[in-house]
Each structure stands twice: as C-alpha cells, then as structure tokens.
Amino acid sequence: MGAGAGVAEGQALTSAGVGGAVGPALTSLGGRGAEAGVGLGDVVARTCRELGIRPVLVRRYGRVDRARSRRWGLVDCRPGREEIRWGTLPTDEHLLDVLAGKDPGSVSNEPVYLVCTHGRHDACCAVRGRPVAAALASAYRERTWECSHIGGDRFAANVVVLPHGLFYGHVPPTRAVELARQYDKGLVVPDLLRGSGAFTPPVQAAQHFARQAGHAPTVDNLQPQSVQQLPDHRWRILLASTTGSISVEVSAHLDTVDARLTCAGSSPAQIRRFELHTLTTS
Incomplete structure (x- = not known):
C-alpha cells in the first residue's frame, strides 16, 4: 500500500450545496465559465491542474445544517508551507476568485480529515467510507468531511489528513480516531499510510521502506x-x-x-509495485 498517494501540492475544497450529494469533483457546480459552452466546473478543474492542486467536493457527515453557508478551503501541502485557509462561498463563481488569490480567507490551525464516500465512482468507497466518517465525526465533528473521489479505490476506506496531505488506506472504523490522535502528536500510522501526496511515488516508496527499517514515524x-x-x-x-x-x-x-481490485473494477487488473534494492544510512 506504500507509495499509493495521489500527488498534489494542495487541495481546493468546496462544500456541497444544502442536501447535495457528493458527486464528481466540481462538475455539479452551477453557473458558466468565462468561455462559451464551458461549465464552471471544467474551468475550475483546469485552473486547479495548472496550479498543481486537486479540486475536491466536501460535505459534513450526517444531517445537513441548513443554517450554514457554503465554504471553501484552500490547502497548501508543500513541505514547510503547510496551511489551511477557509472562507465563505457566496456563489460558485467566487471559487475562481479564491484560486486567483483575490480572497485570502482566514488561516485555520485545525487539521482536516477527508473521508472518501463517493459511491457513484465506486460503491466500495461509500460502503467502507461512511462508517469511518461516522467514527471520525463523532470525535472531531468540525474537522471531518466526507469527500468526492481522491483516488485509490482499491484502498477503501480512504482518509486524507490535511494540511500534510497524508493518504491512509484500508482504514477500519475502529482505528479512524487513532489517525487523528497520532497526527495531533506529530506522528503517522505507518501500517495504514499510503503516502504523502506532497511527494512523488518514488519518494513515497523510499519513505515507506525507511519507516519499515525502523526510522522515526514523525x-x-x-x-x-x-x-x-x-x-x-x-x-x-x-x-x-x-x-x-x-x-x-x-x-x-x-x-x-487475476482479481477485481475495487467494487467497480474488472479482472485481470494491473497495480504498480515498488521494490527496495538498497537502503543505507550515514
């Protein structure tokens, strides 16, 4: 499971509308883009790609609070620059202003836990993700969000811990809170860690093998x-x-x-695997 985190320097979080389901990232946003015939979701997704960040739709677990306004979150996952900024989203189009740096929002010191529950993309994500979201929300309601597809369906249930961009997979509900508590202590949980999305897969693999060799899981x-x-x-x-x-x-x-790796997958399937050749310290 090591070296399985999706690579992105940051995340652009957009809360879904009241009662709205989490669908494909940003494609359900209303309005039109600046280019004729191009949906706003497509423009936002393209802008995010150019910035090297991942667009993600989020919603609270359980009943939606109709009194809450929609929010945006901009997360910087780059090493040494980790930061989360939140702001209010009065219109879908305002997200373009956020991405252009016209609305700085407010810095938050609270981490964020994203749990993929995107059943439309793969049923495994919803079936395995929602119990994990429930466990995290029961302990850290304001930090926990269900989210749209973040990659790695075969690792469901998937959790992303921000702002460090730590991707966890095969997370059972009984260990969900452990991830949060360890993060508060400045630690990772190696046996569930897919990797940090701030780094390329080869670097994630090197970190994985170094932790296996006994180096500190900070x-x-x-x-x-x-x-x-x-x-x-x-x-x-x-x-x-x-x-x-x-x-x-x-x-x-x-x-x-020769196996189905996800609920929606087919057999046979291909997976990437990293092999360790040498590991030396100095």
Whole structure:
C-alpha cells in the first residue's frame, strides 16, 4: 500500500450545496465559465491542474445544517508551507476568485480529515467510507468531511489528513480516531499510510521502506534531499532523517493480478509495485 498517494501540492475544497450529494469533483457546480459552452466546473478543474492542486467536493457527515453557508478551503501541502485557509462561498463563481488569490480567507490551525464516500465512482468507497466518517465525526465533528473521489479505490476506506496531505488506506472504523490522535502528536500510522501526496511515488516508496527499517514515524521526518532517476525505472533518493541521511534505491514494476481490485473494477487488473534494492544510512 506504500507509495499509493495521489500527488498534489494542495487541495481546493468546496462544500456541497444544502442536501447535495457528493458527486464528481466540481462538475455539479452551477453557473458558466468565462468561455462559451464551458461549465464552471471544467474551468475550475483546469485552473486547479495548472496550479498543481486537486479540486475536491466536501460535505459534513450526517444531517445537513441548513443554517450554514457554503465554504471553501484552500490547502497548501508543500513541505514547510503547510496551511489551511477557509472562507465563505457566496456563489460558485467566487471559487475562481479564491484560486486567483483575490480572497485570502482566514488561516485555520485545525487539521482536516477527508473521508472518501463517493459511491457513484465506486460503491466500495461509500460502503467502507461512511462508517469511518461516522467514527471520525463523532470525535472531531468540525474537522471531518466526507469527500468526492481522491483516488485509490482499491484502498477503501480512504482518509486524507490535511494540511500534510497524508493518504491512509484500508482504514477500519475502529482505528479512524487513532489517525487523528497520532497526527495531533506529530506522528503517522505507518501500517495504514499510503503516502504523502506532497511527494512523488518514488519518494513515497523510499519513505515507506525507511519507516519499515525502523526510522522515526514523525510527520516531518524523512524529507527528500535529492532524487536521481536511474535506468530501468529505478530511482536513488536521499532522505534526511533525525538520525542522519538515508540513501534508498527503488524500482517500479507493473504487476497483473487475476482479481477485481475495487467494487467497480474488472479482472485481470494491473497495480504498480515498488521494490527496495538498497537502503543505507550515514
């Protein structure tokens, strides 16, 4: 499951309308874009791609509070710049102003937990995600949001912890609160961690193998210092650890499995796997 986080430097969160279902990210937004015949959702999605961030629709777990206004959240997941800003969304079109930096919003010190419950994309996400959202919301209601597709359906239930962009998979309801509590302590939960979306898959793989080797599971440990691409789909990554430097060499492979990996998937399927070649400390 390591090295399975979707890569993005940030997240653009948009709360769904009152009573609205979480559908494909931003395609249900109303209004029209600046270009004739192009929906606002398409314009927002394209702008997010250009900025290197992921657009995500969010909603509260359980009954919708009709008195609440819609909100936007802009999350910076870049190492050393982690930040969450929130603001009010008076119209769908206002999201373009947010992405253009015209509305700075307010910085929040509270983390955010996204739980994918996007059943229309894959039923597994809703079936496995909603009990996890319920568990997190019971302990951290203001931090918890159900969300649209974030990738990795085969890892459902999926949780993303922001602002560090930590992707967790196969999360059982009984361990959901553990992720939040460990994050409050500045720690990750290695056996459920898919990786940090702030880093490329080879770096995520190197971090995964370093944690397996016993290096500290702190959130800010194992920052990449250099990434060297080698022949034959191999990489050499230098990580900074609390105990020194770690040089990790990994390679990527595509495996074919005779199984359905998701509720909506087909068999056979292909999955990417990283192999560890060397891991040395200095």
